Amino acid sequence: MKRHISTTIDGEALEFLSEDGQTLLDALRDVLLKTGTKEGCGTGDCGACSVMLDGRLVCSCLVLAAEVEGASVETVEGLAEAGELHPLQKRFLEGAALQCGVCTPGFLVAAKALLEINPDPSEKEVRYWLAGNLCRCTGYDKIIRSVLDAAADMRGETE
Amino acid sequence: MSDEKKFRWVGTRPIRPDGVDKVTGRAQYGADFALPDMLWGRVLRSPHAHARILSIETGAAAALEGVHAVMTGQDLPDLFAEKAAAAGGHDDSNNLAHNVMARDKALYHGHAVAAVAATSREIAERALELIDVEYEVLPHVLDIHAALAPGAPLVHPDRVAQGIENSGPSNIAKRLQIGHGDPEEGFAEADEIIEREFSTRPVHQGYIEPHACLAQTTQDGRVTLWSSSQGHFMVRDYTAKLLDIDLSLVRVIPAEIGGGFGGKTTVYLEPIAVSLSRKSGRSVKMVMSREEVFRASGPTLGTRIKIKVGVTREGVLTAGEATLHYEGGAFGGSSVGAGCMTIFAPYAFPHVRSTGYDIMVNKPKGAAYRAPGAPMAAFALETVMDELAQRLEIDPVDFRLRNAAKEGTLASFGPRYRRIGCVETLEAVRDHPHYSAPLGPNQGRGVALGFWFNAGLQSSAGVNLNPDGTVTVLSGNPDIGGSRASLAIMTAEELGIEYEHVDVMVADTHAVGYTDVTGGSRVTFATGMAIIEAVRDVMGQLCQRAAAVWEVDAERVSWHEGEARLDGGFEPAPLGLAELAKNAGKTGGPISARAALTARGVGMGFGAHICDVEVDPETGRIDVIRYTAVQDAGRAIHPSYVEGQMQGGAVQGIGWALNEEYVFDDEGRVQNPGFLDYRIPVASDVPMIDTVIVEVPNPAHPYGVRGVGEVPIVPPIPAVVNAVHAATGIRFCDLPLSPARVLARLDEARSPGSA
Ligand code: FES
Ligand code: FES
Numbered sequence: 001m002k003r004h005i006s007t008t009i010d011g012e013a014l015e016f017l018s019e020d021g022q023t024l025l026d027a028l029r030d031v032l033l034k035t036g037t038k039e040g041c042g043t044g045d046c047g048a049c050s051v052m053l054d055g056r057l058v059c060s061c062l063v064l065a066a067e068v069e070g071a072s073v074e075t076v077e078g079l080a081e082a083g084e085l086h087p088l089q090k091r092f093l094e095g096a097a098l099q100c101g102v103c104t105p106g107f108l109v110a111a112k113a114l115l116e117i118n119p120d121p122s123e124k125e126v127r128y129w130l131a132g133n134l135c136r137c138t139g140y141d142k143i144i145r146s147v148l149d150a151a152a153d154m155r156g157e158t159e
Numbered sequence: 160m161s162d163e164k165k166f167r168w169v170g171t172r173p174i175r176p177d178g179v180d181k182v183t184g185r186a187q188y189g190a191d192f193a194l195p196d197m198l199w200g201r202v203l204r205s206p207h208a209h210a211r212i213l214s215i216e217t218g219a220a221a222a223l224e225g226v227h228a229v230m231t232g233q234d235l236p237d238l239f240a241e242k243a244a245a246a247g248g249h250d251d252s253n254n255l256a257h258n259v260m261a262r263d264k265a266l267y268h269g270h271a272v273a274a275v276a277a278t279s280r281e282i283a284e285r286a287l288e289l290i291d292v293e294y295e296v297l298p299h300v301l302d303i304h305a306a307l308a309p310g311a312p313l314v315h316p317d318r319v320a321q322g323i324e325n326s327g328p329s330n331i332a333k334r335l336q337i338g339h340g341d342p343e344e345g346f347a348e349a350d351e352i353i354e355r356e357f358s359t360r361p362v363h364q365g366y367i368e369p370h371a372c373l374a375q376t377t378q379d380g381r382v383t384l385w386s387s388s389q390g391h392f393m394v395r396d397y398t399a400k401l402l403d404i405d406l407s408l409v410r411v412i413p414a415e416i417g418g419g420f421g422g423k424t425t426v427y428l429e430p431i432a433v434s435l436s437r438k439s440g441r442s443v444k445m446v447m448s449r450e451e452v453f454r455a456s457g458p459t460l461g462t463r464i465k466i467k468v469g470v471t472r473e474g475v476l477t478a479g480e481a482t483l484h485y486e487g488g489a490f491g492g493s494s495v496g497a498g499c500m501t502i503f504a505p506y507a508f509p510h511v512r513s514t515g516y517d518i519m520v521n522k523p524k525g526a527a528y529r530a531p532g533a534p535m536a537a538f539a540l541e542t543v544m545d546e547l548a549q550r551l552e553i554d555p556v557d558f559r560l561r562n563a564a565k566e567g568t569l570a571s572f573g574p575r576y577r578r579i580g581c582v583e584t585l586e587a588v589r590d591h592p593h594y595s596a597p598l599g600p601n602q603g604r605g606v607a608l609g610f611w612f613n614a615g616l617q618s619s620a621g622v623n624l625n626p627d628g629t630v631t632v633l634s635g636n637p638d639i640g641g642s643r644a645s646l647a648i649m650t651a652e653e654l655g656i657e658y659e660h661v662d663v664m665v666a667d668t669h670a671v672g673y674t675d676v677t678g679g680s681r682v683t684f685a686t687g688m689a690i691i692e693a694v695r696d697v698m699g700q701l702c703q704r705a706a707a708v709w710e711v712d713a714e715r716v717s718w719h720e721g722e723a724r725l726d727g728g729f730e731p732a733p734l735g736l737a738e739l740a741k742n743a744g745k746t747g748g749p750i751s752a753r754a755a756l757t758a759r760g761v762g763m764g765f766g767a768h769i770c771d772v773e774v775d776p777e778t779g780r781i782d783v784i785r786y787t788a789v790q791d792a793g794r795a796i797h798p799s800y801v802e803g804q805m806q807g808g809a810v811q812g813i814g815w816a817l818n819e820e821y822v823f824d825d826e827g828r829v830q831n832p833g834f835l836d837y838r839i840p841v842a843s844d845v846p847m848i849d850t851v852i853v854e855v856p857n858p859a860h861p862y863g864v865r866g867v868g869e870v871p872i873v874p875p876i877p878a879v880v881n882a883v884h885a886a887t888g889i890r891f892c893d894l895p896l897s898p899a900r901v902l903a904r905l906d907e908a909r910s911p912g913s914a
């Protein structure tokens with residue numbers, strides 16, 4: 001059976017039809033063709049599919065599409081303003097925090113969630129917060145530094 | 160140095176050309192493509208480690224509403240069986256074909272046996288459940304001991320070992336031996352000899368992006384594939400070969416690749432997707448689940464290495480000898496050859512011999528994994544080097560420096576080294592503050608050295624000058640970690656123009672010349688050389704155009720800092736790139752060039768790592784608390800991405816040392832095919848990874864590039880293990896150093912009976 005879902009994704013009101021049992025991740029990627037959100041495992045273990053659901057950081061592979069009825073979803077695709085990247089995106093680019101880049105959407109969304117509740121995290125806090133996001137390429141060093149740098153930017157402590 | 164050239168772009172850290180796409184979600188990876196008529200393909204995989212396939216009943220699956228094609232191994236041509244039979248069962252194409260889909264036998268838990276294409280993933284999954292395979296379960300072999308035991312079940316009863324005279328069928332795919340001198344003589348000269356045996360367990364590359372592709376076929380036999388791989392020409396060639404299609408009919412469009420580490424240098428899904436597409440007349444998308452990635456794609460498998468090293472009282476190596484057994488999985492083809500070649504490579508050994516055995520077991524077909532075969536070999540050698548240094552009471556870095564390979568040293572794998580940076584790398588370790596920093600209780604420090612060849616191979620490139628003076632570069636290598644940036648830097652440096660005026664595109668198989676895979680740490684080196692050659696061709700054309708404008712001989716014109724200048728004679732204002740580009744139509748037509756080459760003069764790479772650990776005596780948990788990676792990059796074109804390779808390789812190696820391993824049950828089934836139970840390092844497991852880039856330029860490359868991607872995974876295992884020894888006094892010879900294993904050894908050492 002298909003279900004009619006009305007929701008808001010990256011600020012845009014949207015409607016779509018969802019199969020029973022379909023995950024939010026599959027709905028985003030396969031139905032809405034919003035492929036910026038990635039799948040690394042489908043079982044909640046890698047964080048590549050991270051999105052914000054009504055302000056809460058979730059693995060979209062563990063959320064049913066039907067659960068977003070009336071809710072607001074934010075993905076990596078909504079992070080940048082029209083002509084302007086988010087400070088995290090800028091710092092990830094400047095700091096070479098991505099190699100293959102497939103983990104990057106998940107890290108950006110998760111890091112943004114952290115900085116919303118803790119604008120001045122320690123290195124350790126960043127590492128533990130991001131422990132649910134796997135990156136096999138970078139060894140995390142440049143990701144952690146870029147998040148700390150972006151946090152400083154957002155606090156207005158850099159130029 | 161006085162002859163040090165000043166660069167404008169080389170050595171700087173500009174933003175990569177594909178960066179914005181990758182931080183905004185716009186970049187398209189393997190699973191991100193879709194077509195309107197698209198079906199979803201899924202694969203049925205063997206539940207047994209070893210079983211004869213008696214029959215496959217697909218009728219019920221085919222009858223399910225929404226299913227458009229069902230296939231089994233019988234639907235694939237069997238093109239290489241004769242060739243294989245003539246070669247004692249060995250043929251790489253035959254192995255690949257039978258790995259893509261089993262024919263008469265399933266050889267591992269996860270081996271593909273059938274596939275379907277349906278209008279949705281869910282329907283395809285349901286159809287798989289309706290396929291009825293009748294198996295005759297056969298006895299299996301899972302490790303080297305079992306495979307070599309007398310009367311062991313044979314993975315391939317028809318195969319005879321290559322490299323062993325008159326051998327009957329066995330699980331040995333191949334034996335090889337290399338070396339020089341006479342080890343017996345060398346051991347006779349030694350004052351100290353250490354002999355040890357080491358083992359490692361199967362591990363996976365662990366790329367975050369599962370294998371994925373989309374295939375479209377037409378009635379006239381054309382194939383278009385969107386695919387995530389380390390080489391779209393490799394995907395084209397293998398797919399065409401297995402399905403017997405002309406290469407000109409197959410176009411492979413490279414997706415962005417979400418990690419590979421060697422594991423995406425082969426095909427799994429593409430030939431199946433093409434076959435399903437042909438059967439159904441629709442395009443077919445296939446994406447592996449994470450479980451499939453673990454069960455059916457590229458691990459590097461278990462190894463056992465016996466090693467013996469002799470040394471004089473003064474700390475001079477006299478001889479090395481090793482016997483290496485590497486599991487190659489269900490088809491053989493392990494990296495034991497590279498293991499044999501690299502194990503003694505970092506040092507000057509007067510006498511050395513390595514004997515390797517490639518062993519077939521009922522596990523997935525092994526695939527390349529970053530410096531294939533070398534990390535396990537380095538684990539053995541560098542642990543013994545540490546122990547020898549300890550016995551001789553020499554500082555472990557000094558001991559290595561006394562024996563380090565240099566220009567002219569006879570390498571253990573045959574040739575004499577050209578200019579290498581082994582000594583410079585070790586000196587940088589010795590002089591680094593980390594090496595002499597104080598340690599606390601339960602902490603220890605280890606060092607280790609690692610070597611990798613790096614690769615040259617074939618590359619093509621195109622360089623197009625646009626009318627506004629900007630430049631578009633075509634490369635045939637998927638960009639796995641920032642290579643577009645390094646290629647753009649070299650282009651801008653050569654031409655003397657702004658980095659932002661260069662864009663690099665990874666072009667598809669119809670748009671650029673043949674290019675070997677993104678592997679062997681070769682892209683910045685080899686494809687860089689092809690691009691530089693094409694850019695220099697463009698510069699020559701620019702000079703000719705300027706000469707025509709000035710009505711002088713082209714020889715009198717040269718290219719400096721982005722403009723053509725006339726040498727001597729009258730002095731016209733130089734002609735800049737933008738002006739020459741704008742007028743190209745009037746001076747002879749568009750300006751572009753191509754280059755294609757087999758890159759020679761590869762620069763071999765050395766890296767040395769310093770690792771501090773803290774061992775929890777209560778739980779056996781090991782924490783890496785400080786880590787420094789030092790490596791000779793030849794020249795770091797974009798230092799951030801060089802550091803990134805060093806950091807990523809180090810952490811991958813730390814995971815291999817401490818946590819990672821496949822767990823098989825007694826039936827040969829993989830018990831941990833997911834990231835929850837196969838645990839790769841997460842951000843909270845590791846510290847910052849400090850890096851020191853040593854630059855001993857490779858004389859064969861215009862900028863001195865050596866290649867950096869693989870070396871960093873070679874030293875970490877022994878660096879960690881030596882650090883654990885320093886902290887606990889216990890030498891570990893078997894991986895991984897998981898808490899339970901470490902605690903057991905700590906308890907053993909603490910028990911009253913122990914010495
Ligand atoms: S895809 Fe959702 S956590 Fe991995
Ligand atoms: S950059 Fe490749 S997985 Fe993180």
